[in-house]
Amino acid sequence: MSPNLRIAVRFLFAKKRSMLMSLAGIIFGVGFFISTQAQLSGYQELFINTILGTDGAIRIEDRIQDTNVFVSAPTSEGANTNFFVSDRENRRFVEGIEHPESVIEAAMQLQNVEAASPVIKGTIQLQSPLRKDSGQVFGINVDQHIAVSSLEDRIQIGSIAEFRAAPMGIIMGHKMASRLDVTVGDSVIVRAIDQQRRVTIVAIYETGVSEIDKTRVFMHMSATRSLLKKPHGVSFIQVSVFDRDHAIVDALAIENMALHFSAPWQEREKSWMQLFTTLKLSAAITVSTIIIVSGLGMFSTLFMIVMDKTREIAILRSMGYTRNDISNIFLWQGFIVLVCGAILGCGMGALITFGISKLPMPLSGIFATDYFVVRSTVWHYLQAVSAAVVIVMIASLAPARWASRLIPGDVIRGTAT
Amino acid sequence: MSSGDEREIALECRDLHKHLGEGETRVHVLRGVNLKLYRGEVSAIVGPSGCGKSTLLYLLGLLDRQDSGSIIVQGEEAPPDKEGDHTRIRGDHIGFVFQFHFLLPEFSAAENVMLPMRKLGRMSQEEMEKRASSLLSDVGLGEKTHRLPSQLSGGEQQRVAIARSLANMPSVLLADEPTGNLDVKNSLMVFESLTRLAKEKGQAVLIVTHNPDLAEKCDRILRMQDGQFID
Incomplete structure (x- = not known):
């Protein structure tokens, strides 16, 4: 164990009650972050699966009228030129699909298209x-x-x-x-x-x-x-695809190939997708406040340690400990709380998520389920830990910098500010 | 200030000036101080409060920066604007004992003594433990190596601080009122430990003290007044 880490651990244990409060805040913050994101992702996934199962990944509908206009005009030298102008903004549609077989044949040429009906x-x-x-x-x-x-x-x-x-x-x-x-x-x-x-x-x-x-x-x-x-x-052709995230590109390709309006599920359900994204962001912000509050607690605890330990810091400096060593001693303390908080928080998040998935919650309307739906991904854990890393590091940096800037002579003389 | 002989100089300062305070309260604390400290010699600085004794000690210990003048430790000049060099030289060559022990309360006596050794990183864990134990035995605390500072008396704490100051075998030991916070019996014990160990290990010792009895026991007394030596 490095001398800085050894000192950091001892300083940390000297203020264990305050640090435990901060640690608890980080554990709860990370845990709740993961579980709320898992719930929202679960319902979002269920919603997507429901709409893919009912209305398909892509719906090919009305035929697009040809908007290409043939233009013939003289050049500045007086020669004749001919060209086409496409007016996509003002395109019109003819209801329904007159030749579904040819449209399906065109759609099935795409590698990602699984089937069409x-x-x-x-x-x-x-x-x-x-x-x-x-x-x-x-x-x-x-x-x-x-x-x-x-x-x-x-x-x-x-x-x-x-x-x-x-x-x-x-x-x-x-x-x-x-x-x-x-x-x-x-x-x-x-x-x-x-x-x-x-x-x-x-x-x-x-x-x-x-x-x-x-x-x-x-x-x-x-x-x-x-x-x-x-x-x-x-009236329309319902299309299923292998990779649902690629549906936007496939729909555009079908539209260009078959000249029929094609709507991918992301576009059809845009408002619902935006709602889910907003809810996830809102939940992330709300739950992050727990981590922010614990970060503030940690900030004040570390400042208290620095204030309590100015003489010890001065004596360490007199022994040959550098400014960086002093700074690292306080950053280590933040890091230890962060690592413990992140690991325990992830464990807590996994437990809460598992527990919630077993809770009965009969629901129907935009989808049907009998239990809370959860979907945990590694991203939820990474996002929660990243939030904790940013907040804890910010909370640790200022006290660490302050401690490292103390001038040992001033401290020992009693004139340090 | 020295007898000008062939003894090895551990620390030397030349024409040291230092001001403290700002504006109207700015005071010229040190006015061109010259000093040589020799290995194996115990020197005492005495003088009235505010004459610049402690300020000189902190400058010599590279804990503060002089306004002008130079400080040479073991033949190496410490540039006033290079803090990294100051820290390295302090770690390698200088030991401190302050009026207050400044032990880290979370560490046992032995662990406090090992702190400078850990930073220097030249010894194994076993060697560090052995040396800490030996130093604590030298100051009469061989049985109390695992006690926390709170479990030691004031005199014992100061003796741990002395052992700690000797941990890295410094060539110079600087002590600022090392007995100022102790009773007569403990003062004598601490002073005796400090000077005996320094002499045994060939270190230059500079003690700032208000205690004339202790100063008389030193090899050399340096009297200071208004930022200058007066002898």
């Missing part, structure tokens, strides 16, 4: 023996759609196999089923414009997203085409 969407009225409700029908090719969504996993009653075997079967959200007071095996009448069909409920799903569960009904593509009188084209 064409969907016809329309507004419908549903009538059960007792009640009426409005909703949206999603006409799907079942095998294609389960490859781009978590529909199969979300089915609570019935099964995809039953849906596959029933040409006039539908899959209904559990909230809509509850409002219509129907269950699997019941039949309802579906109306759209001037068409109506009697269909059988073959499965009931729950995504946890209220808006989906109370409005969305899945039917076979052919039955939906007939109901909505849309013999050609589709």
